[in-house]
Amino acid sequence: MATDPDEQLLERIGRGDTTAVSVLVSRKLPKLLSLARRMLGDAIEAEDVAQETLLRTWKQAAVWVPGKARIDTWMHRVALNLCYDRLRRRRDTSSTDDIELVDPAQSAPARIEADQTAKQVRAAITALPERQREAIQLTYYQELSNQEAAGVMNVSVEALESLLARARRSLRTAMSGADNKDPKESMGKRK
Template identity: 55%
Template sequence: MRASIVAQDPADPDAKMVARIAQGDERAAEMLVRRHFTRIYNLARRTLNDAAEAEDVAQETFLRLWKHAKSWRPEGAKFETWLARIALNLCFDRLRKRREITGDEMPELADEALTAPELLIAADRAQIVQEAMAALPARQRAAISLCHYQEMSNIDAARVLGVSVEALESLLSRGRRALRAALASEARELGLIRPNAAGAQI
């Protein structure tokens, strides 16, 4: 009996490739890896804060694509949303093994007068943001990665995380507050802003 063919969605640029992968087309698999590997790796890197583990997750994600391409349904989610969800589930599995995931609840943080862009102009952007992101709870980190770095819509990001749009927006809000607080604190330690002069830059 022939394997069932994945229904093709003309609105999804990856649909034809996924259908070919479902039929065992290695060339199509290679093309999708080239198209999406960097995006999946970066998502895993920001979620796990570990380059080697991110590489492993990215490879495992595409291995699962090869094995389970027939399970993707275009009417259920965009391909990139489906693929990102596979990657995040693998990330969360690893974080559970580290005992890092203990829930998303964290104390409410007061809004800082300085915005993240203002701080980033004055500070060492990459290092400070990387450290601040790494300190966030895993699901807040994933929400910010999906919406800000992967440029997904809130609807698609919520589907990846398996939560409602309202829950996603809550994760984003708490994550942004935590980032603003962490960035402001780091900038003060570096002497980039005066402790008692909100919004002032030296």
């Protein structure tokens, strides 16, 4: 097994090296924020989750056992657990609308169609069972390898690939069903 590139960094943090803390934050914060934003649909809550994950990593640094787990895998698991805790507390469906930059070169009808497709994809992902949604988020949005994502989810690579296959099938079905809907219905109008 290859050595974890973050182990030395965590060791330095455990000894109180503030420069190492800054390096860890600059390396990990963007991915943690991205993961939490996608899971929660709320930038402020995502910042809280990312901050709590980094704080827990800092607290864990002095007692970290090298080689037991990859630090990145552990941090993703902590962030996912914090997201799920927040989602459980909410118990209501959050808005999955993310702020998106508009391409000025894109025509208005093309933008509307792209927005509708993006909403359908987000809704289809949100409708997936929790473990399938988690597998999709980690592999496609967090760009983790199958092995890394399996580690975060505490499943075998084969189990992860099975989750991904079922998720892709569900997403294809959901999106093909969405494509066949009357455009007036998808805009909230009835015939």
